[in-house]
Amino acid sequence: MLSIGVDIGGTKIAAGVVDEGGEIIAATTRSTPATDPELIEAGVADAVAELRAHHDVVGIGVGAAGFVGADRRTVKFAANLAWRQRPLADQLERLADLPVVIENDANAAGWAEYRFGAATEAKHMLMMTVGTGLGGAIVLDGQLIRGGDGFAGEVAHMTAVPDGQWCGCGRKGCLEQYTSGTALVRTAKHRASAGDSLMGPLVQAAGGDREEIDGPLITRLAQEGDPGSRELIAELGSWLGLGVSSISALLDPDMIVVGGGVVAAGDLLLDPARRSYGANLTARAHRSLAPFVAASMGNRAGIVGAADLAR
Amino acid sequence: MLSIGVDIGGTKIAAGVVDEGGEIIAATTRSTPATDPELIEAGVADAVAELRAHHDVVGIGVGAAGFVGADRRTVKFAANLAWRQRPLADQLERLADLPVVIENDANAAGWAEYRFGAATEAKHMLMMTVGTGLGGAIVLDGQLIRGGDGFAGEVAHMTAVPDGQWCGCGRKGCLEQYTSGTALVRTAKHRASAGDSLMGPLVQAAGGDREEIDGPLITRLAQEGDPGSRELIAELGSWLGLGVSSISALLDPDMIVVGGGVVAAGDLLLDPARRSYGANLTARAHRSLAPFVAASMGNRAGIVGAADLAR
Amino acid sequence: MLSIGVDIGGTKIAAGVVDEGGEIIAATTRSTPATDPELIEAGVADAVAELRAHHDVVGIGVGAAGFVGADRRTVKFAANLAWRQRPLADQLERLADLPVVIENDANAAGWAEYRFGAATEAKHMLMMTVGTGLGGAIVLDGQLIRGGDGFAGEVAHMTAVPDGQWCGCGRKGCLEQYTSGTALVRTAKHRASAGDSLMGPLVQAAGGDREEIDGPLITRLAQEGDPGSRELIAELGSWLGLGVSSISALLDPDMIVVGGGVVAAGDLLLDPARRSYGANLTARAHRSLAPFVAASMGNRAGIVGAADLAR
Amino acid sequence: MLSIGVDIGGTKIAAGVVDEGGEIIAATTRSTPATDPELIEAGVADAVAELRAHHDVVGIGVGAAGFVGADRRTVKFAANLAWRQRPLADQLERLADLPVVIENDANAAGWAEYRFGAATEAKHMLMMTVGTGLGGAIVLDGQLIRGGDGFAGEVAHMTAVPDGQWCGCGRKGCLEQYTSGTALVRTAKHRASAGDSLMGPLVQAAGGDREEIDGPLITRLAQEGDPGSRELIAELGSWLGLGVSSISALLDPDMIVVGGGVVAAGDLLLDPARRSYGANLTARAHRSLAPFVAASMGNRAGIVGAADLAR
Numbered sequence A, B, C, D: 001m002l003s004i005g006v007d008i009g010g011t012k013i014a015a016g017v018v019d020e021g022g023e024i025i026a027a028t029t030r031s032t033p034a035t036d037p038e039l040i041e042a043g044v045a046d047a048v049a050e051l052r053a054h055h056d057v058v059g060i061g062v063g064a065a066g067f068v069g070a071d072r073r074t075v076k077f078a079a080n081l082a083w084r085q086r087p088l089a090d091q092l093e094r095l096a097d098l099p100v101v102i103e104n105d106a107n108a109a110g111w112a113e114y115r116f117g118a119a120t121e122a123k124h125m126l127m128m129t130v131g132t133g134l135g136g137a138i139v140l141d142g143q144l145i146r147g148g149d150g151f152a153g154e155v156a157h158m159t160a161v162p163d164g165q166w167c168g169c170g171r172k173g174c175l176e177q178y179t180s181g182t183a184l185v186r187t188a189k190h191r192a193s194a195g196d197s198l199m200g201p202l203v204q205a206a207g208g209d210r211e212e213i214d215g216p217l218i219t220r221l222a223q224e225g226d227p228g229s230r231e232l233i234a235e236l237g238s239w240l241g242l243g244v245s246s247i248s249a250l251l252d253p254d255m256i257v258v259g260g261g262v263v264a265a266g267d268l269l270l271d272p273a274r275r276s277y278g279a280n281l282t283a284r285a286h287r288s289l290a291p292f293v294a295a296s297m298g299n300r301a302g303i304v305g306a307a308d309l310a311r
Helices: A037-052 A088-096 A105-116 A181-193 A197-205 A215-223 A227-251 A261-265 A267-280 A300-309 B037-052 B088-096 B105-116 B181-193 B197-205 B215-223 B227-251 B261-265 B267-280 B300-309 C037-052 C088-096 C105-116 C181-193 C197-205 C215-223 C227-251 C261-265 C267-280 C300-309 D037-052 D088-096 D105-116 D181-193 D197-205 D215-223 D227-251 D261-265 D267-280 D300-309
Strands: A002-008 A012-018 A024-031 A057-064 A075-077 A084-086 A100-104 A124-130 A134-140 A255-259 A292-294 B002-008 B012-018 B024-031 B057-064 B075-077 B084-086 B100-104 B124-130 B134-140 B255-259 B292-294 C002-008 C012-018 C024-031 C057-064 C075-077 C084-086 C100-104 C124-130 C134-140 C255-259 C292-294 D002-008 D012-018 D024-031 D057-064 D075-077 D084-086 D100-104 D124-130 D134-140 D255-259 D292-294
Touching: A002 A037, A002 A105, A002 A300, A012 A037, A012 A300, A024 A037, A024 A300, A037 A057, A037 A088, A057 A088, A057 A105, A057 A300, A088 A100, A100 A105, A100 A300, A105 A124, A105 A134, A105 A255, A105 A300, A124 A227, A124 A261, A134 B227, A181 A197, A181 A215, A181 A227, A181 A261, A197 A215, A197 A227, A215 A227, A215 A261, A227 A261, A227 A267, A227 B134, A227 B227, A255 A267, A261 A267, A267 A292, B002 B037, B002 B105, B002 B300, B012 B037, B012 B300, B024 B037, B024 B300, B037 B057, B037 B088, B057 B088, B057 B105, B057 B300, B088 B100, B100 B105, B100 B300, B105 B124, B105 B134, B105 B255, B105 B300, B124 B227, B124 B261, B181 B197, B181 B215, B181 B227, B181 B261, B197 B215, B197 B227, B215 B227, B215 B261, B227 B261, B227 B267, B255 B267, B261 B267, B267 B292, C002 C037, C002 C105, C002 C300, C012 C037, C012 C300, C024 C037, C024 C300, C037 C057, C037 C088, C057 C088, C057 C105, C057 C300, C088 C100, C100 C105, C100 C300, C105 C124, C105 C134, C105 C255, C105 C300, C124 C227, C124 C261, C134 D227, C181 C197, C181 C215, C181 C227, C181 C261, C197 C215, C197 C227, C215 C227, C215 C261, C227 C261, C227 C267, C227 D134, C227 D227, C255 C267, C261 C267, C267 C292, D002 D037, D002 D105, D002 D300, D012 D037, D012 D300, D024 D037, D024 D300, D037 D057, D037 D088, D057 D088, D057 D105, D057 D300, D088 D100, D100 D105, D100 D300, D105 D124, D105 D134, D105 D255, D105 D300, D124 D227, D124 D261, D181 D197, D181 D215, D181 D227, D181 D261, D197 D215, D197 D227, D215 D227, D215 D261, D227 D261, D227 D267, D255 D267, D261 D267, D267 D292
Parallel strands: A002 A057, A057 A100, A124 A255, A255 A292, B002 B057, B057 B100, B124 B255, B255 B292, C002 C057, C057 C100, C124 C255, C255 C292, D002 D057, D057 D100, D124 D255, D255 D292
Antiparallel strands: A002 A012, A012 A024, A075 A084, A124 A134, B002 B012, B012 B024, B075 B084, B124 B134, C002 C012, C012 C024, C075 C084, C124 C134, D002 D012, D012 D024, D075 D084, D124 D134
8 A cells, every 4th residue: 555755845845656665666856945835735646646556545744844734634833934824734635545644744754753664673762863953753652743723842941041042933042053054153153253272163164254164074073073163062962962862751651763964973972862861860770771772764755655644 | 430549649448348439338447557558458458458348349440649650450560658669459459359450549530630630621731739749640532641651741850941940850950840749838938038028927827937937837827918928839839830831732632630739729720820831831812821720520530530430 | 520421333423422420411423433543543533523622522432332441442353344453542643632441332331320320329230231132341449340351241241051052252151142133033033933832923024924023023012912013122221130149249349220222121021031040049038139220321321421431 | 477377266365476478487276265355465465475486476367257347447247256345456455555357267368369368369359268167368469358347258247148047147048058158067967857868878977976067077087988978078179169150140259269168179179160150150152260379378367467467
């Protein structure tokens, strides 16, 4: 039984036919016309049509960055795309004549990791996706947690520091402001601007212009042994572990999957996260510590998870 | 179909026969010999035997303060009772010859509110129990969330303030240090010791000795209009709302039930909690705000919830 | 005995002849060519020449925004003007043939308040200037405190919140990020963006565009009774009072002068500051509380203070 | 010209004849009858009489733990001794018939370091005394800073963490709660109670009872290379450096003297303090970093400083 998964990102629509083992057996892409909802939907329908020409599918799952309603049919709000209260499932069902399920993209990716990726051994999984921003997904006992409005899993906007860094969401001290690629780069730039000599190699590697520092550069220098870059990634890891320790007090997951671009730093990120989690987890003398593992499905997770949720 | 619920507290064992509507149709108590596990178990068995003499029951549910294993059979650790890795369900099944289920007491109470009390209309409930300490229970889509080790729902030990107040659990800044009856009283005493004139009426009502200030006194003066006492309860409410806003980012519950002794202050507590929750909830322009309601089952919740979980 | 005071701001050079009573008996201005140090100096010399044509003066005092060396002769660094290690006193003495003293502008203004303004009754004064940014000046027993490098009085960059808001200085949690006109406006915009209904009147008064909210608008609405604007100013006042309580633990001043544009809000700012200071001052049962008073010399303070320091 | 210095501690009165070079040329002690002011004063007078039998002195300086009035004649409040608004100078002048000056003990010790000890090269000195608690002294350009009520130098009660650890002074988050021997030991005990394996060697060295951990034990194990003890002292050092960076923004001292029992850890404490100070000092690219040096006068500082202030 095949289904189609679609991952709508800010610049690209990626779609694939996915089998019951989580393998993508055919794939295609379209560019994302971010400002026009109807064009996005037409692009999705077009990609779906191409894939259906050669494959018999039972449904379509769509992962999208944004707040998706609890009924999995409506995008309530998307920061980077032109959707506001958009009945996306209705639109696509009309265009494609197949059942459609919508899901938040981080949730879709988390579901893929739980079903086919790094967390197949887990019963209760927490996924933290540390990319430009911070995403999250929670699967407890085989159920993807969605909440009353479908907004669950927004780990980014738990309060990490009262009266801390302002967040784009209008609140202060959100975890995302301490645990994301954006936070990583911002810290590097601020420390460089303040004349912190540990940032010297990074500035030099950025051609002498601290504004050119980016996440991949920090990761590369960290892997090459640069102490300043390692300190930056370790600090991010410590915040990640602290955040996970709070979530674990609440949900007690038995596996932590870490995804997103920053996980390219590997144990330079994960070891400080594990230490901080272990040091901050309540009652740790009486419980198991959950393993921190890197996500294993990469970019495919969005397509595979969405497709699987459509079955 | 009747079952028996047992609530093992620090000083008293309370047991009752509960029907399918959540009503207690017979009840009894024993005192709790806290230092001897076998005596506690004998007390439970004795209370159960008394109740079974007149009622036909299908099982026993036991709520206990402490960490209960995910299989609901073993108390891993209890701060105030002499249990360490105690196979409580096995012991009681041997004594009573009936199936036994063990549950954390806050979870049992939360389950009772979800099934029969303040949250019967809720789909996804968060319960916060603000008593001497802070307890929590989470029910999502009819499932009581227990986690990998059975330790879920420990809202008390989420980090509210990095490097904040030391907690008895060995960590810094736990939410319980800001949102509990103990925190309320400690704040009053510290402010009084520092010569804060707003604490004057409280000290006077405590017979001039600030060490005699306790939670019920603060609640009573607040209800009588004392500005200092109202400020203390409002501050606690603000922390409660801030904590709930973080949990809501993660789980998006559609109802918040507030229980415990401090809820006697009513809207003096709940209104500041609602305000703080509303002000700190991410994406609030795009979602519903969950109502904050007072728990409705009082002390019965532990017995009723435990009994219902045993069916 | 007359002297000349010069206040070099980002857009204007203001100069005046000042008598021993702190009165400005003649004044003139030039525009500030911010990017060319020599043009600024020529402008100062030109203004001085105009004033000396009619008045006999003994020296020149110059107040400038920036870090001024402990010897009062060199501007080490100025964020908004093109000075780096500039021997400003030497330059001006050459041009004007009179002794020249350089001083940080906040220090000059503080000195004027101490000698002739709101703090003539004080022995130990702390001045907090809450404008776009946050400035400070300390006078203890008649001595303006300058420090080893001349950098004393930088109240803006004391740490108010560990891991708090990033500051332009490259550090996290500086007091200026919580106690300045910039912080005031940023908070309003963030709360408005998050859909906080209390910010509604402000957005409306800004023509419906929250990006048009500014400090004077918030002050005006606060004075007209708008609860949201009052809350914003009161919150700023609370941070101000908290900062002053820490400084008072260290220096125990007997008067607090509050200057800068935000003080236009009067007691709407000062009362919350007083409350927060009183609540947070250590050992307050055993000491006097210092009065918080508004600065009284307005824009003249820079000229008058600089001139007086030149005598 | 000789003078007598007296250091009144919680258990012992130490007195000495001090010459103009800061040398103690004769000394004696009495025990401190803490609960009876008149007995303390009689003890001081007796010690003074003994010393005067063989030395001609011009005055008496007394250092006492507590809040001493700005006129240096009255002890306003002392936590550990039975003085409340006690006119100590009057009493002693009557008993000894010599001019008497009273000073806070941390101030007296700081003055001794400035005049004869580690800071003779300094112009503007900050002294931080990290003992059981945290003390401070400030000398700017040869003036000991005392403030309007004589309460200056209370570095302990600057706010380090908003809503942080409660302090005995009735406030939250005082620097002393993070930078003192008491904080050091409390952290070790809490971490041990939470099952932190890094605390294992400390618990073992304390005979298996974590309640027996004390400061000297932590210092000794740190010096022997124990990673957990080193981490504890380094963390204290980081808080110390952060506190000093805030004070330096305000006062810009050119030397930091660190005294008190914890300084026995030497560079294990001072290096992390230097790093944290350097990383957190504003505008550090444009200024000198002040050296951190260990106090050099030990227990003698109180006697020597008090005696010198009496001249």
